[in-house]
Amino acid sequence: MKKLLTVIIATGMVALAASSVASKAADINTDNGGVESLRGYQQLSDINKSETMKRVQRDQLPIDREYVQQPPLIPHTIRGYQINLNANKCLSCHSFKYAGEMGATKISVTHFVSRNGTTLSDVSPRRYFCLQCHVTQADAKPLVENDFKPVDSLQ
Numbered sequence: 781m782k783k784l785l786t787v788i789i790a791t792g793m794v795a796l797a798a799s800s801v802a803s804k805a806a807d808i809n810t811d812n813g814g815v816e817s818l819r820g821y822q823q824l825s826d827i828n829k830s831e832t833m834k835r836v837q838r839d840q841l842p843i844d845r846e847y848v849q850q851p852p853l854i855p856h857t858i859r860g861y862q863i864n865l866n867a868n869k870c871l872s873c874h875s876f877k878y879a880g881e882m883g884a885t886k887i888s889v890t891h892f893v894s895r896n897g898t899t900l901s902d903v904s905p906r907r908y909f910c911l912q913c914h915v916t917q918a919d920a921k922p923l924v925e926n927d928f929k930p931v932d933s934l935q
């Protein structure tokens with residue numbers, strides 16, 4: 781009986797040790813090592829609070845570009861505008877074909893250039909998903925404080 785008890789206790793201890801090893805291993809995977817990111821000091825295993833949505837103003841004057849290669853901000857709401865395999869709402873106003881009629885800015889010729897530098901006859905796949913680069917205008921504070929100034933030619 782005594783022997784059986786010892787075996788049970790020993791097994792229990794081994795299991796306990798194994799579980800603490802396992803939890804140490806989990807820490808190694810999720811501990812961010814004290815690195816602070818734009819989300820603050822956050823362990824990878826924690827569920828962090830999501831940012832409040834920025835209010836997109838309805839239609840407004842375009843905010844000037846800050847540098848020459850900046851994708852211009854979108855000065856209008858885009859709620860419900862779909863971009864998928866069959867349709868691209870943005871192009872129904874901004875394509876060369878419809879821009880004049882819709883009074884919208886034409887996409888520039890850079891949007892026809894493929895990744896190997898060939899100019900295609902339609903929008904290049906790498907420019908198809910407009911929101912990869914263009915975002916709606918909102919009154920948002922810079923994520924990181926900075927003293928960036930646009931070049932003279934853009935001021």
Ligand code: HEC
Pocket residue numbers: 840841842851852853854855856858861869870871872873874882883884885910911914
């Ligand atoms: C119903 C037509 C319409 C649709 C759809 C539309 N736009 Fe526009 N967009 C306009 C018009 C008109 C302007 C010009 C507004 C102005 O200059 O005040 C404009 C302006 C812009 C500009 C600013 C251009 C510049 O030179 O400053 C960007 C960027 C833009 N739109 C991107 C988009 C994207 C991305 C989508 C899809 C998510 C989209 N638009 C959908 C009509 C449209």
Ligand code: HEC
Pocket residue numbers: 848849850851852868870871874885886887888889890891903906907908909910911912913914
């Ligand atoms: C890979 C990034 C990227 C994607 C994707 C992209 N754009 Fe742009 N867009 C830019 C940049 C950068 C500029 C400014 C420089 C230039 O004209 O190439 C620009 C300029 C523009 C302009 C202003 C053109 C002018 O002559 O002032 C419009 C309008 C525009 N884009 C609309 C769109 C629409 C609509 C889509 C989706 C079909 C789209 N863009 C996809 C990066 C992108």
